[in-house]
Amino acid sequence: MEIYENENDQVEAVKRFFAENGKALAVGVILGVGALIGWRYWNSHQVDSARSASLAYQNAVTAVSEGKPDSIPAAEKFAAENKNTYGALASLELAQQFVDKNELEKAAAQLQQGLADTSDENLKAVINLRLARVQVQLKQADAALKTLDTIKGEGWAAIVADLRGKALLSKGDKQGARSAWEAGVKSDVTPALSEMMQMKINNLSI
Structure with missing residues (x-):
């Protein structure tokens, strides 16, 4: 198993994976259920949805990283409306912005939201690591230790x-x-x- 020195590399790996394979993942879902509900319609709908979510995510986080006006509220709206891995990744980006501004309570809340939005175990591990760091900064050591207990894998x-x-x-x-x-x-x-x-x-x- 790959050994991680820090969670930043894993965040980038997850981002690259969804950027490169988002459409393929959507097609995989299509192949599994298409026969049941109309392959042609489902194919078009799912691929378009995956493409739209990926593009919207890229636009949102790019605007945030460039410090554009109103980019934070726009990214918060995106994260709230997308209960999926893209929403979780947006929450990670927002949490970092809040940490940089020393708005630690907001960062913790955003990370909790991200945890609820993804089922990917590696991404959950990344989010939990970030959350534990924030909890330590908030002097919530016991909460941080409980958060760390949820992270599995050598x-x-x-x-x-x-x-x-x-x-x-x-x-x-x-x-x-x-x-x-x-x-x-x-x-x-x-x-x-x-x-x-x-x-x-x-x-x-x-």
Whole structure:
């Protein structure tokens, strides 16, 4: 399984996947149910819907990243109206904008919305990691730890361990933080992340 050093790379991978395969996914759905409800109509409708959602998503997040006037409300509207992976990705983008503005409560709410909008486990893991980071910043360490508990898969183990240590340290639990980081170092981890966690362990002794 691929090992992730941070969730940003996985976000980009998910975005690329849907940009490149959105139409193919729609066609896959068509092939499964087309015979039941009229293949021709369903084919046209689903492909058009996937194409429209993809284009609308790209337009919304591009406007946000360029700082265009009213782009945030427009992206919020898109995320609220699209209960799918595109809506979840828009929520991720909005949450980052809110974090950059130190509007952490808004960021957390947007991430919660994104979680409800997708069934993709990797994307959920990314969103939960972002949410846990925000919860730590909000001094909600217990909530962050519960959020981290929902993230499964060996590929995420090191990042989860790193953030778990940070959450525990914010509670004053140095031993818990040490244990989390030591587990992270022993996991299948990238050299850069391993070195960073080892530095944190060393700093606990200072």
